[in-house]
Amino acid sequence: MPQIPYKTALVTGAYSGIGLSVVKALTEQGITVYALARRADRLNSLAKQTGAIPMVLDICDTDELYQQLTGLDVDILVSNAGLGVGSTPLHKASREEVTTAMNTNLLAAMHLINIIAPGMVARSKGHIIHLGSIAGLYPLFSSVYGASKGGIHMMCQNLRLELKATPIRCTEICPGRVETEFFEKHTKPLRWFRKL
Numbered sequence: 137m138p139q140i141p142y143k144t145a146l147v148t149g150a151y152s153g154i155g156l157s158v159v160k161a162l163t164e165q166g167i168t169v170y171a172l173a174r175r176a177d178r179l180n181s182l183a184k185q186t187g188a189i190p191m192v193l194d195i196c197d198t199d200e201l202y203q204q205l206t207g208l209d210v211d212i213l214v215s216n217a218g219l220g221v222g223s224t225p226l227h228k229a230s231r232e233e234v235t236t237a238m239n240t241n242l243l244a245a246m247h248l249i250n251i252i253a254p255g256m257v258a259r260s261k262g263h264i265i266h267l268g269s270i271a272g273l274y275p276l277f278s279s280v281y282g283a284s285k286g287g288i289h290m291m292c293q294n295l296r297l298e299l300k301a302t303p304i305r306c307t308e309i310c311p312g313r314v315e316t317e318f319f320e321k322h323t324k325p326l327r328w329f330r331k332l
């Protein structure tokens with residue numbers, strides 16, 4: 137097993153699905169993990185299970201995000217928290233669905249980089265990992281969700297250019313379907329899925 141040069145990580149959307157697996161994998165490697173999500177009870181049981189440090193926070197609360205995370209030194213940022221609320225067609229979506237999807241999936245991810253990356257650059261060490269989606273690369277009947285993940289894709293492409301003079305790495309992971317709570321809630325109801 138190669139030596140991992142990183143010691144600390146922040147994982148958003150930490151206690152379920154992909155985030156949970158990431159927290160387990162990182163803590164098993166001896167990395168100190170800050171596990172961020174909104175529900176304290178589930179985060180606390182994750183902390184007991186893995187030794188991760190719970191951070192109860194809504195990433196859409198921008199003021200709180202800057203207040204709690206500014207100055208937090210982490211080597212790995214896994215920007216994973218995301219919602220599929222944008223899977224309603226745009227012409228049928230509510231104003232709230234559009235705003236929530238964009239705030240959670242794209243804007244919060246951008247604020248997180250704005251908060252965390254300066255420390256990585258100053259310490260010349262870091263890896264920023266984003267959970268994008270296949271829906272951000274190809275049309276999948278989800279203009280709102282697709283736009284939020286398409287934004288992640290373009291942000292990652294540009295981030296690599298902006299950080300190219302530094303040793304900071306930027307990785308985008310674009311899953312297809314992963315059977316998580318997200319999948320159960322947001323993808324199964326889609327009509328075109330039922331036809332498959």
Ligand SMILES: NC(=O)c1ccc[n+]([C@@H]2O[C@H](COP(=O)([O-])OP(=O)(O)OC[C@H]3O[C@@H](n4cnc5c(N)ncnc54)[C@H](OP(=O)(O)O)[C@@H]3O)[C@@H](O)[C@H]2O)c1
Nearest residue numbers: 149153154173174175194195217218269313314316317318
């Ligand atoms: N599953 C798939 O098929 C699939 C496919 C492509 C891409 N993805 C992407 O992969 C990522 C993880 O998805 P998943 O399937 O693992 O989803 P999941 O099981 O539903 O987990 C999502 C996590 O995000 C957290 N979260 C949501 N809104 C938040 C907020 N405002 N503030 C803080 N935490 C928040 C949730 O916790 P709380 O609700 O307690 O905050 C939860 O821990 C997402 O970005 C998703 O778009 C998933």
